[in-house]
Amino acid sequence: SSSKLLIKGGTVVNAHHQEVADVYVEDGIIIAVKPNIKVGDDVAVLDATGKYVMPGGIDPHTHLAFEFMGTQTVDDFFSGQAAALAGGTTMHIDFVIPVNGSLSAGLESYEKKAKKSCMDYGFHMAITKWDEVVSQEMEIMVKEKGINSFKFFLAYKGALMISDELLLQGLKKCKSLGALAMVHAENGDAVYEGQERMIELGITGPEGHALSRPAVLEGEATSRAIRLASFVNTPLYVVHVMSIDAMEEIARARKAGQRVIGEPVVSGLILDDSVLWDPDFVNAAKYVMSPPIRSSGHDKALQAALSTGILQLVGTDHCVFNSTQKAVGIDDFRKIPNGVNGIEERMHLVWDTMVESGQISVSDYVRITSTECARIFNIYPKKGAILAGSDADIIILNPNASFEISAKSHHTRSDTNVYDGKRGKGKVEVTISGGRIVWENDELKVVPGAGKYIEMPAFSYLFDGIGKADAQYLSSLRAPVKRSQSTNLHSS
Ligand code: URP
Ligand code: ZN
Ligand code: ZN
Ligand code: ZN
Numbered sequence: 001s002s003s004k005l006l007i008k009g010g011t012v013v014n015a016h017h018q019e020v021a022d023v024y025v026e027d028g029i030i031i032a033v034k035p036n037i038k039v040g041d042d043v044a045v046l047d048a049t050g051k052y053v054m055p056g057g058i059d060p061h062t063h064l065a066f067e068f069m070g071t072q073t074v075d076d077f078f079s080g081q082a083a084a085l086a087g088g089t090t091m092h093i094d095f096v097i098p099v100n101g102s103l104s105a106g107l108e109s110y111e112k113k114a115k116k117s118c119m120d121y122g123f124h125m126a127i128t129k130w131d132e133v134v135s136q137e138m139e140i141m142v143k144e145k146g147i148n149s150f151k152f153f154l155a156y157k158g159a160l161m162i163s164d165e166l167l168l169q170g171l172k173k174c175k176s177l178g179a180l181a182m183v184h185a186e187n188g189d190a191v192y193e194g195q196e197r198m199i200e201l202g203i204t205g206p207e208g209h210a211l212s213r214p215a216v217l218e219g220e221a222t223s224r225a226i227r228l229a230s231f232v233n234t235p236l237y238v239v240h241v242m243s244i245d246a247m248e249e250i251a252r253a254r255k256a257g258q259r260v261i262g263e264p265v266v267s268g269l270i271l272d273d274s275v276l277w278d279p280d281f282v283n284a285a286k287y288v289m290s291p292p293i294r295s296s297g298h299d300k301a302l303q304a305a306l307s308t309g310i311l312q313l314v315g316t317d318h319c320v321f322n323s324t325q326k327a328v329g330i331d332d333f334r335k336i337p338n339g340v341n342g343i344e345e346r347m348h349l350v351w352d353t354m355v356e357s358g359q360i361s362v363s364d365y366v367r368i369t370s371t372e373c374a375r376i377f378n379i380y381p382k383k384g385a386i387l388a389g390s391d392a393d394i395i396i397l398n399p400n401a402s403f404e405i406s407a408k409s410h411h412t413r414s415d416t417n418v419y420d421g422k423r424g425k426g427k428v429e430v431t432i433s434g435g436r437i438v439w440e441n442d443e444l445k446v447v448p449g450a451g452k453y454i455e456m457p458a459f460s461y462l463f464d465g466i467g468k469a470d471a472q473y474l475s476s477l478r479a480p481v482k483r484s485q486s487t488n489l490h491s492s
Contacts, residue, residue, distance in 0.1 A: 010048025015371035025392040028435035056090025056393035058373040061315030065113040069337040074413040078116040083411035088347035088428030090393035093122040101129040103137035117451030124149040130166045142177040146455025154221045155186035175234035178459035182237040185221035206284035209333040210292040219245025235259035235462035242268040242291040251310045262311040266342045272296035285326040286416045288336045307359040313372040316342030348403045352424030378460040392435040401427035
């Protein structure tokens with residue numbers, strides 16, 4: 001039956017080990033990984049000789065069916081996931097946005113949207129206001145709903161942006177729940193000033209988007225969030241690290257032993273801001289995202305940081321608007337819906353940019369595209385590994401074949417693609433999701449409803465030893481001075 005599958009003769013790659021072996025799968029679970037597995041003729045066999053057999057990609061950062069800036073992303077849970085599977089990603093973690101500050105209402109809305117899922121998914125939750133109800137709902141999300149991460153937006157003033165006071169409350173609550181705090185790190189008040197400045201100068205096009213929110217504002221917010229997380233002593237995850245400025249703050253903190261995770265996204269790793277000066281509005285506007293794509297040099301520096309471990313995993317921030325939606329901002333860049341594609345292209349572009357170029361090993365590739373994400377969000381080794389007992393989310397990548405990206409043949413619903421025309425070495429030839437072949441011979445066979453919600457338990461490895469560190473901090477405080485009733489105040 002189709003629920004039994006043998007992948008023969010490939011090089012099986014995990015984050016810490018690789019070997020030539022067969023992989024036997026039954027009912028969506030990996031049963032055995034070893035050489036020369038013998039099976040009956042009721043088992044479908046895939047020949048992977050000369051190819052890599054790897055855990056399916058996990059995209060830690062997506063926005064499907066996201067209502068944002070007065071419109072909704074073109075990709076919903078079905079189309080976005082189908083695109084993902086066509087590119088070798090078998091799980092994603094999407095951001096639930098509260099409804100009028102209510103986390104439970106937000107979750108309900110996303111649960112509905114996700115019913116048509118054709119691959120596994122998990123949720124992060126954004127926190128957009130603060131009161132006792134939100135605080136209690138965070139606890140419910142962690143203890144009953146399988147959400148172990150909360151995102152705080154330091155930008156998007158007047159919409160999603162929160163104050164330092166809220167961030168502090170949120171960090172403390174995350175710590176007590178063993179949940180990971182995530183930040184969108186840009187100084188939203190300063191971005192607002194920067195936007196006014198551009199409009200006053202008459203710079204209303206997409207280039208004004210980049211000019212209004214320079215890297216220094218990302219560096220400032222990253223530094224602030226990291227230092228507040230240090231003050232609270234809780235781990236921090238910085239989403240979409242787009243600049244050297246932000247990366248260096250993360251490097252400094254990690255060197256000092258702080259638990260900070262940095263997530264670059266594909267656009268920041270391989271694009272530069274020259275595209276925002278394209279005289280054709282549609283060509284430029286499709287690259288508008290926040291933080292913005294930086295000038296040439298930031299991309300290479302982020303690649304180097306990823307290869308040396310300063311940054312740990314790659315996301316996409318897949319958040320797609322078509323050219324009609326982008327055109328709402330034709331006279332004012334502030335109205336261009338922010339976001340770019342990437343869920344379908346990530347595995348290929350990271351392979352080409354990082355492995356094919358010789359910057360990292362194949363095992364490191366598995367780590368930054370899958371395993372590290374599973375560890376951080378506490379679903380390893382169910383996800384992120386080719387091991388007996390793991391979910392059968394598997395890709396077969398042929399290092400000798402090539403890929404080409406085109407807005408005409410891609411699977412997202414957008415009419416544009418920020419990577420249009422890019423080609424390179426290494427192609428995901430087969431994607432297996434929950435034990436079923438969903439992508440083979442450039443054909444998708446996806447089933448709406450086949451994807452499962454993956455609950456993510458609290459207290460990932462990032463929390464190990466936090467209590468001990470707190471105790472050390474308390475015992476390290478200099479003893480307070482015992483003062484008798486002051487007699488020397490106001491003595492003049
Ligand atoms: O431009 C972006 N990044 N859109 C998605 C929302 C966010 O900030 O992640
Ligand atoms: Zn963001
Ligand atoms: Zn995002
Ligand atoms: Zn006095």
